[in-house]
Each structure stands twice: as C-alpha cells, then as structure tokens.
Amino acid sequence: MVMNTIVTPLLYRHSQRRAFPIVIANIKRLVIGGLVLAGFLFGVAVGGFYSLVDMGLKSFEAVTIFAPAFFFGLYWKRGNKKGAIAGISAGFIIWCYTLLMPMFIKTGLINADGALGFILHSRMLNPHALFGLEGLDQWTHSLFWGLFFNVVLYAGVSILTSQDEEEERQALMFVERFYPDIGSAAGSIEEIEDILVQFVGEDEARNIVDGFITTRGTERDNLTGTDMMMLREEARRALSGMMGSSIASMVLRERLPHTEKERADLLRSVKEVGMSLRLSRQELATANRDLALLKEFSENIIESLPLGVATLDERRRVQYWNHGMERISGVEKKDALGVPSDMVLKRVSPNLVFPEVREGPISCMWGERALDGQVTRLTGQHPGYVVVLEDVTERKKIEEELMTASKHASIGRLSAGVSHEIGNPLAAISSLVQELLAEEPSSQVRDSLDTALSHVNRIARIVRDLSDFARITPREKSPADVRQALEKTLSLVRYDKNFRNISISTDLDPMPLMRVDPDRLQQVFLNLILNARDSMPGGGDLRISLKRNKDFAEFVFEDSGSGIDPEIVDNIFDPFFTTKRPAKGTGLGLSVSYSIIKDHGGTIELESLTAPAGTFKRKRIGTRFVVRLPLEVTDSF
DSSP states (O other): OHIIIIIHHHHGGGTTSTTHHHHHHHHHHHHHHHHHHHHHHHHHHHTTTSOHHHHHHHHHHHHGGGHHHHHHHHHOTTOOHHHHHHHHHHHHHHHIIIIIHHHHHHHTSSOOOHHHHHHHTSTTTOTTSGGGOOSSOHHHHHHHHHHHHHHHHHHHHHHHSOOOHHHHHHHHHHHTTTSOOTTOOOOOHHHHHHHHHHHHOHHHHHHHHHHHHHHHTOOGGGOOHHHHHHHHHHHHHHHHHHHOHHHHHHHHHHHSOOOHHHHHHHHHHHHHHHHHHHHHHHHHHHHHHHHHHHHHHHHHHHHHSSSEEEEEETTOBEEEEOHHHHHHHOOOHHHHTTSBHHHHTTTEESOSSSSSOOOEEEEEEETTEEEEEEEEEEOSSSOEEEEEEEEOHHHHHHHHHHHHHHHHHHHHHHHHHHHHHHHHHHHHHHHHHHHHHHTOOOHHHHHHHHHHHHHHHHHHHHHHHHHHHHTOOOOOOEEEOHHHHHHHHHHHHTTOGGGTTEEEEEEEOOOOOEEEOHHHHHHHHHHHHHHHHHTOTTOEEEEEEEEEETTEEEEEEEEOSOOOOGGGGGGTTSTTOOSSOTTTOOSOHHHHHHHHHHHTTOEEEEEEEEOOTTSSSOOEEEEEEEEEEEOOOOTTO
16 A cells, blocks of 8 residues: 555656666565565564553554545535545544554553643543543543644645646546546557566567466457457456556556547447437336336235245245245245245145155145145246145035035935834834733733834834934024023933933033023933933943033033944934944934034034043043033023
C-alpha cells in the first residue's frame, strides 16, 4: 500500500529512466524493512501497556480515515484533491490526538506536565471527551470526531475550490464508470511491449506477451482488436502488481491514446450496447415479475388442493410438501423438506418408496387413514417423483355403511318372508301339541309332546328374531330416562338362576331426559347382558357404567369372559353371525342391537380385552361394548 499509493506516484515523473524498475525494486526493499523495524520499535515501546487487540483497533480506525475520500470519490463528481487532502489530514490529526496521544502519555513517551497537561485536562480539548462530548467509549468517540471533521472538510474544501482538468477527468472516470472512456486505448503489440519493458524489464515483458499469445492460440501478427484489448488488460494487471492499479491505468492511458475515429467508433458501439442492455434489463425485469406471479399463483393452487402433494428428487428426498400432505400425515412442511422419503412415509402401508418407488395408481393406509393416489416419475432437468394422495377414509366408511345397509335390507326382506311363511304353520302345530297335552296322555306320550313343544318354542323364538330384524324401522321417540330403562333391564336378570355365578357391579350417573324408544333400548341392553353371561359359563364379573361424555350418554358393558377373536371383530354385527353352537343362538341379537342404536343416531363399538403386555402369555380376558347416544336435551323435556 505504501508503494502503490505514496512512493510510486511520487516517482512516476521519473519513469522514463531505464533504471526505473531497479529503483522501484530497491525502494520496495527499503520500505518493507522500514515497516518491519517501525512495527518492532512500536511493539517494544507500547507492547507492555496495551494488548494486541487494542493496537489492532487503533490501526483499524486509522484505515477509516480514508473512507470518506473513497466513497465520495466514487459517487460525487465535485470532490477534488484539495478536499480529500484536507479531510484525510483532519481525520489523521483527530486520530493521533484522541488515540495515540493518550497511549504515548501512558507509556511515558510524552510528558503530560505543564501546558500540555492543562490542555489535555481542559473541558473542550480532553482527548477522551473532545469538545465536551461525554458518554462514549474511546473507539466510538475517536471515530465520530474523525469522520465528522473528515467529511466536513472534504465537502467544504471541494465546494470552495475548483477542479483542474486531470481531476475532472478522474471524477468522470470513477463516478460515471459505465459511460464510455474515450481516453482508453488498445495500442499495438509493440507499444504495449515497450511499456512493459520500461517498467518490468525486457525478459518479464517478453514472457507476458508470449504467454498471452500462447494462451489465445494465435500468432503475433494475427491479433484482432479484441485480442489487443485483452493484451492491454493483461499488461495493466502486470503493472498493477508493481505500482498499483491506478498508476498502471494512468500509464496505459497516457502512452496508448486512441485516434479520433477509434474514439467515435468505440463511443457508438458502447452506446448501442448500452441501449440494448437497458432494453434487455427492462424485458428481463418484466419476465421475472411475471414468472414470480405465475409461480406464486401455481403454488397457491397446489396448496389449496384437498389432496396431498409431495415431490421427491432423484435420491428420494422430499423437495415439496403441501398443506394437504401436512393434514394427511400430521408432519409439518419444515420437518419434511430435505428428509429421505422412506423416513417421512414410513407409516404408509404398503411402503411407496422402499425398497423401490411404486409408480402408478396406489391404494394404501397411513395409520388409520385410507388413501388413494398416484405416483408419477418426473423427467427432464430435475428428475424425481410426484406423489399425490387423497384421503378416502370417510368415503370408504360411507361405502361400507351403504354396503352393510344394502345387505341388511336384502336379509330383512328375506327374513320377513320366511317368518311370515313359517309363523302360521308353526302356530297351528303349537296349538295342536298343547291340545294333546291337555287330554292327559300317558307319561311316555307327554314326554314326547313336551320335547316337541320345546322345539316348537325354539323355532318360534327364531321366527320372532327374524321378525324383529325385518321390522327395524324408525319409530316415534319420546323423552325418557335411559338410566331407568337400564335399571329395569338389570332387575329382569338379577334373580335369574343363570346369573348366580356372575357378579354384576354398576356405576350409573343420572342423565337428563333423552328422546329415545325405551323399549328398544331395553332390548339392546338385554342382548348385551345375555351375551356377557354366555361368555362366562363358569362365572365372572360384569361391570356396567353410565357416564356423560361431552354431548353423549356413554354406556359401557365390560365382562371378564373369554373375549372375541380379533379376526372376527369386523363381522360381529353382521346378521346370522354367531360364535355359539347352532342350538344356542341365531346370530341376530347384536345385528338387531346395532340397527336400534343407529336408529337413535348413536354408535356401538366392541373392544376385545387382552392381558397386559408384560404377562407370560397374552390372552383375551374379556369384552367391552361401548354404546353412545346423543343427549339431544331440549327445554321441552
């Protein structure tokens, strides 16, 4: 920096001498040695009093002295050399007074007694509170006053004094650097080589020119105008390493002037290029704005889709994750982007991306959600995959309910016809058997008639169940106490001899009146209690509770019986499905109960209980039926 900004500009007027490169090299050696020696002496003098950080900060603030001249020189054409010198001088004086002076006093290099001590301790000239400014640390204090006087004097002196011709040209060159520089020139290869010989020596100059020609792959006599401009730039870089970029540019500009024709052609070319670039920038800005709007519009469409959309790169990492995919998966976009898809989609069954991507239409499960979708491969510049998923859980549920309702309707029509056709002959048979029993037959005949009558009664019960199943139609409901209906059902079974080995415990909370059909509810309660009894032939516990769960009355029937195989849970409410022996049930009880609860707008669910996971062998230890009915409490109740 010392060579490029101080020494070389001072010696530039003697650059015509042939020994100039040797002089520059020797002076550079002296400057390097002098700076190292000065640094050593400075460290010896003040190193014991200040840390390396403190000395570094002082050096950094010294560099800021040149900041106003640097930035004003780039953006303000009125600035001149006198203003720059005045501003830099003022900044340097402030820096010395506020930072170096206290340091030299502390180290004993300067004696602060007498008049100097009076000045330093005065209110206006205290180096730590210059002009009465207090409350700032020494670094901020020095920086503020240094920049203040620097800027004021630079601007003031530049305004009050005029620029010479060289300063005006330099100002235009830096401030309006995008306008054509009509003073720059390419020159001939011989002229450029002569300049290099003068400043860097003959051998180095020849190496620079020959290296450039070799790099361009051309001959010395076949250099085009573009090649000459590039050679000129190569020469400028070589000279910059020796004397600084500003001096190097000045040397080439003075030694290689353009002709008037070259200047006019260059000016016209630059103007045409500038106009083209200005139009291109406007078109590019418009295209960028339209592209940004289109991208935003497209993203808004994808984000608002009721579908989950994700894109994967070629390594199967997630690149895009819309709101629909967040809703389906429960995984937020910030947690999904950039993550391997086999980790984000690991709960999908079957897996879509492992061990390989399953392209085409897909049907899968994500936890409890049923999904349909499509996996499509992307080709082109950014290959990858697009995954589109639709949550069809509700649709599947509705389809299953419609299928069940259709099946129940068909079975109901069949049951109604069968029960009607069997009911009349069965009533006649029952009447004839009872008449024969009334005639007091022999004991052998009576036993046969009793057996026949029991089978007739069994057939009658089956027919009655079929009739009940076929007649599940909405009936008028009225305000009733569901707790009282449950207690009436319990009173029917408490004294039944079949319940002697079963312990029944209840926990029934009071409920408001609800619009229900109490008789049908009692039928449901009785079916559930009888099923619990049948699952505990050796005795057990039956726990019945009634609680309010938000807007529902929740009935829980929990037994300690054998439980139900998970494989048949989905069929437990189907008509004629039973796990009992043929003589023990028709398989219509739970189906009828399901229809009654659905008619009340409620739900009935089944859970097969198992032993805790820590037991030696996990097994079914009971069954829990949960019935929920909407409260639908009104003031009219």
